[in-house]
Amino acid sequence: MTSPLTSTLEPIGESRPGSEWWRTAVIYQIYPRSFADADGDGIGDLAGITAHLDDLAALGVDAVWLSPFYRSPQKDAGYDVADYCDVDPLFGTLADFDDMLARAHAHGIRVIVDLVPNHSSDQHAWFQEALAAAPGSAARARYMFRDGQGEHGELPPNNWESVFGGPAWTRVPDGQWYLHLFDTSQPDFDWANPEVQEEFRRILRFWLDRGVDGFRVDVAHGLVKTDGLPDHLPTVDADPLTADSMGGGDEDVPYWGQDGVHEIYRDWNRVLAEYDGDRALCAEAWLPTVDRTALWVRPDEMHQAFNFPYLMTGWDAAELREVISESLRAFPAVGAPATWVLSNHDVVRHASRLALTAENPQGHGIGPDSPGQPIPEVGLRRARAATTIMLALPGSAYVFQGEELGLPEVIHLPDETRQDPTWFRTDGERYGRDGCRVPIPWVADAPAYGFSPSGASWLPQPEEWATLARSVQEADPDSTLWLYRSLLATRRAHALGTGALEWLTGYGDDVVAFRNGDVTVIANLGSEPVDLPAGTLLVASEEFDGTHLPADTAVWLTAD
Structure with missing residues (x-):
């Protein structure tokens, strides 16, 4: 595996039409309460983020997205906002935010903040x-x-x-x-009300005036409801997308994806255009197809939309080839980049999800009694290969904190420690999302594995965190941390974000093979080794003999 290459980011604020930073950026999601705790109360905070900006710069990301840090009673981990223009004392102060933002920009790292407009x-x-x-x-x-x-x-x-x-x-x-x-x-909120519309213009400008580089918009497809609020119950289906109550199914849902929502984002687009520096809007819009998702990123609306059909695709070469092809058709057709993602704070971490052997509808989570328990070694191997595929694709990509350490879903959380509203509102029928939100490990032999100086942690960390801590992986060139560093640096060095994909044939049904610029990507999703062409190895998701690509492994090559 190659070592990361030295790289620089374009200056914050520089704008080149058609080459905006968000078209190719790799953006790191920070879930603030689980990233780093500076004051010892067991909940991550803004000062903790600031203290680790050097680590994010070393990783090689272009921007960070912060999940909510606003004033909130924390009934839903901050997605229940009481004041959109202030920082909750759990996370610090506005001064702490300004300091974090300034220091991130000094590192060449842009900052996107979460916005929750569907509800307060x-x-x-x-x-x-x-x-x-x-x-x-x-x-x-x-x-x-x-x-x-x-x-x-x-x-x-x-x-x-x-x-x-x-x-x-x-x-x-x-x-x-x-x-x-x-x-x-x-x-x-009732988004037919002009007062609501004006209030969110004010909120956008409040944070833009402070210097943020954009917004990830929570439940971006849910603001407008069908007139008359007609009855509707989701169809129960085995397909995790169709069964998904967030709107990923094929049916017409009167509170998801209504046409009227697009005018809201056209209005917001005009607000962002008042500011220098290519400020960006990214939609969390759970929709059944990439064509539907692409409607959110037409030139006068949002700039990015998470590619959830891609995220929900299983470990299957044919399905991956199809969703990648469809994405690279639909998003460029409206002038937008494809925006790839494998994990976030709402889904089972892909180091576990890709090794599940039973259906797991979005939002249900996994726990000790869930069917189809993942095999950790298989999940991590597939996760590393999946990331190696994703970061070679043209467009932008998001990574979720801790995936660079190969963190799996935490399955064995004691019931009394769970905090996701899903767990309580379903009387324990669904485990919810706590398993992907456990505070991440920094130092193997420190209290709370370096998350908090006091050893406190708002969700309990498993013992295995000690072996996955960043301090351990830093010293291991074959670790997942070093894989991510190598992928990010090589991606930038070969301009893969601005490239074009050409499918390669002749490798068999279980192989994903393509060329992006001067880089050839081959991923073996089958069970038998695959012969590799001649070339120089740039990055490999696993060590191997250099000739025969094992199962669940991906490589980047250049021609000799």
Whole structure:
């Protein structure tokens, strides 16, 4: 495996039409509460992020995306926002944010922040005002309050179900109901209300004025609901995309992917265009096809959209070739990059997911009693190969904190430590997302494996974290950490983000083989070794004899 190459990033703020930074960037997702804890309370914070910016620069990423750090009662780990323009004391202060941003920029690392426009916390001043106001008031019109059905309004307005389980409606003392597609503590805004639209323009400008480089938009496909709020129940299906309550199925869902949402992002695009430096919008939009997803990134809307059809593709060469081909057709057709992703804070980490032997619908998570338990060695080997494929593809890519260490999903969390609302709202039927959110290990022999100086950790870390800690992998050139460094440096050196893919044939049905510029990528997803062509080895996901590519292994080559 080659060592990383020295690289530099273009200056922050530089803009070249058609060559904007977000078209090719590798962006590292930081889940702040689980990244690094500087003050010892067991919850990661902004100062912890700042302390590890050198490590991120050494890894070679172009930008970071921070999950929410705003004021919040933390009923859903910060995705229930009480104040969009302040930092929760758990994570620090606005001054800490400004310091982190300035130091990231000094490293050539851009900063994207999460924005949650579908819903607020029930502790948000607006919702508290709505609860105190009468039905039909201007305060209630900011949210989705409705009268109930039945003789006395005792039944909810429709039969919608929450993504987290249970009904999507909660009744207030005066008899009205409010919509919450997620937890009861997360009331949905009414985006038909001009006051809501103007408030989010203000929020965008607040953070843009501070210097952020863009926004990842939570539930970007959910803001607009079909007029009349018609009844709908998701179809139960074995396919994890179709069964996904976030909208990845083929059916028309009255609260996902409605046409009216596009005008919201056209408006936001105009706000970002007021600022220098190619500020970016990235959509979390769970949609059934890449063609549907591409509608979010037309030239006057968002700039990126996570490629969830790619993320949800299993370890199958034919399926991978198809989704890659479709992505590289659909996204460039609207002038956007494909935006690849394998893991994030909402999905089973791909070092475990790729070794599951039973269906696992998105959001259900895995725990001790889940069917099809992953085999760790198989999962890690496939994860390394999958990343080797992904980082060779043209476009942009996201990596989730800890995947550069090969972290698996934490399966054996004690029930009493779980915190995901999904676990509680389904009475333990679904394990939820805690398993991918466990604080990451930095130093093998330090308290909390270097996550916190006190040894505290908001979710318990497994003993195996000691062998996966960054301090251990730093000294091992065959580690997953060094694989990621090599991939990122070589990707930049060979300009793979701006390249073009050419499929290669003759390698068999179980092989993914393509050329991007001067780099040939061959990945063996089958069980039998594959003969390699002559060439210079740039990077390999596993050690091998240099001639016969083993199962679950991928390589980058250049011609001699």
